[in-house]
Amino acid sequence: QVQLQQWGAGLLKPSETLSLTCAVYGGSFSGYYWSWIRQPPGKGLEWIGEVNHGESTNYNPSLKSRVTISVATSKNQISLKLTSVTAADTAVYYCARFRWANNGYSFDYWGQGALVTVSS
Amino acid sequence: DIQMTQSPSSLSASVGDRVTITCRASQSINNYLNWYQQKPGKAPKLLIYAASSLQSGVPSRFSGSGSGTDFTLTINSLQSEDFATYHCQQSYSTPWTFGQGTKVDIK
Numbered sequence: 001q002v003q004l005q006q007w008g009a010g011l012l013k014p015s016e017t018l019s020l021t022c023a024v025y026g027g028s029f030s031g032y033y034w035s036w037i038r039q040p041p042g043k044g045l046e047w048i049g050e051v052n053h054g055e056s057t058n059y060n061p062s063l064k065s066r067v068t069i070s071v072a073t074s075k076n077q078i079s080l081k082l083t084s085v086t087a088a089d090t091a092v093y094y095c096a097r098f099r100w101a102n103n104g105y106s107f108d109y110w111g112q113g114a115l116v117t118v119s120s
Numbered sequence: 121d122i123q124m125t126q127s128p129s130s131l132s133a134s135v136g137d138r139v140t141i142t143c144r145a146s147q148s149i150n151n152y153l154n155w156y157q158q159k160p161g162k163a164p165k166l167l168i169y170a171a172s173s174l175q176s177g178v179p180s181r182f183s184g185s186g187s188g189t190d191f192t193l194t195i196n197s198l199q200s201e202d203f204a205t206y207h208c209q210q211s212y213s214t215p216w217t218f219g220q221g222t223k224v225d226i227k
Contacts, residue, residue: 045164047217104170
């Protein structure tokens, strides 16, 4: 059974850097893209970006200038860094596995989520 | 970016009802459309992928249909555990985008 476990700082001040890590347990790590997705309180889901085991990345253009997603294949972990945070970055952040099946990609496994609050 | 628009934004229903939620894409996405269920304080859960394929372990009362720009999620005989928020998501092109969500609550 695949499990994604996330951790990282939950309270930041404006202009600081958000840093989260997601560890994958069970199943294969290679052969998938691993994404970060966020959800501001009471709002919808926003895809931040993705990485695969070969360190190939794709980012949402709306956040690209501030985001770095990296992978530590030996540890089956991915990480998210978001620089210069503001209150607008307050959200629950999820990691998720992006898999191919039946001619379509979907997020089939998700981490438990981590609330990050930006406040002075 | 491909915009995903769900309707309605919320609905009230009773146990046993048939519920239909629609999702419209701003351009054709073939069948690259997924549906997720999210309960308060929990991560989304994949229900339907590739527009109409039922994810393993998901009850058969959930079904999806559509292609191109218009898609539908149907819940036959709504159960108490189905009261939640439902999100559609396109996997046709990056950035992957989601609808704003449809909250299903108890009438």
